[in-house]
Amino acid sequence: MTVLLVDAANVVGSRPDGWWRDRAGAATRLLERLAGLVGATLAGPDGEPLTCTAVIAVVEGRARAVTAPEDVGVVRATGSGDDALVAEAERLTTAGQELLVVTADRGLRARLPAGAGTAGPGWLLARLDELPPPG
Template sequence: MYSETGQRYWGRFGAAGLVAVDPHRGILLQHRAEWSHHGGTWGIPGGALHEGELPAVGALREAAEEAGVPAGAVVPLFMSVLELGFWRYTTLVARVVHPFDPVIADAESLELRWVPIDDVDELPLHHGFAGAWPELRSALAVRPVVIVDAANVVGSVPDGWWRDRAGAAERLLAKVHAFALAGSRAAVSSVPTAASEATSGAPSQASRSATSVGVPAADLGLAGDRWFPEFAVVVEGAARDARCPASSESVKNSAVSVVRATASGDDAIVDEARRRVALGESVTVATSDRALGERAVAVGASVRGVGWLRDLVGYGVRR
């Protein structure tokens, strides 16, 4: 693919790469072979997307092919997109949850190295990565969380929740949990092909989730394209004992936590928002309770209505 100025961009359908962030070792960089495009420079594992391939899938596939990044070794933090109109490059930034040693798996690499974040600028970087790195680095410090007013969300859907408040809260937790896990490679890679969807007559729920995986950055007041925030769901009263779905994958690396209010649910939400803001996290409270929203803003959080949360995770959608 060539621009009007004759500059070459690899990938007819765009390209994607992975910034794997290890909290102890830094980020994984690839020393590119001399014969490759911009050979001799340092960048991230990545390459051209296949036709119809989701960028997150392509980034993980390329990282596995070029650097031996194991499936399930990382969980996504955010995606950043360079959009040129005729071509785009998607950077998937992900946290390492299962430490691994990279392996040179093809001829495109001279070396693979974990580089401390403060040392990245000392290397001769690929020009594309060099241009993106300052913004990516600043975003690494951002930790978004969405605090969910479960009672307000559940109460906005007239499905008989008042007969079983705990059950209704568990249905909400299941939706939030499924949405959070949709950012993992396993969930995204399980999306049916277009051919299989044509046979069934409509896209599956998994397909719809994967194509809109993550939360739009603008919804959280953040830079970038999409983020994968943590969710803290506050339950109260008769719903206080609602259980969150668990799996072997999510027990250790869960992006969903349950806050069980011992008294007022509103007070618990404000306390959680205040605590998270003090930790330096970017906090969004999902509620349509005006008074609660004002209290959340007062402690440094932003607010989104429950309709936003319902649409995001598909709560209240009839199958």
């Protein structure tokens, strides 16, 4: 039973698909896809099964105003997205949640609380590509 905490800007920026022309639109598309993971059992980063109980995405900048599907929690960073993600990770681990943070940012990974697992955007995008398209 794992909560996925997603560095949305980092994941969106990991694929050169034109996201820079419409950052908010790219974030919205990611959030819509993330909804398909809630309740799903996935191959975890270590290959072991992982049951995703919740998805929370941290958005920043122009993406802060995006609308998210009901099943996806959103943390809207008013300042640094990294600071907001670390604060949310601390809140979740303090509450006893098993946590997997999705980011490629090594500096951010070093700031996470003990016990928080990590995975890169490639792992998440591969899992999303295994799902049927939203809608």
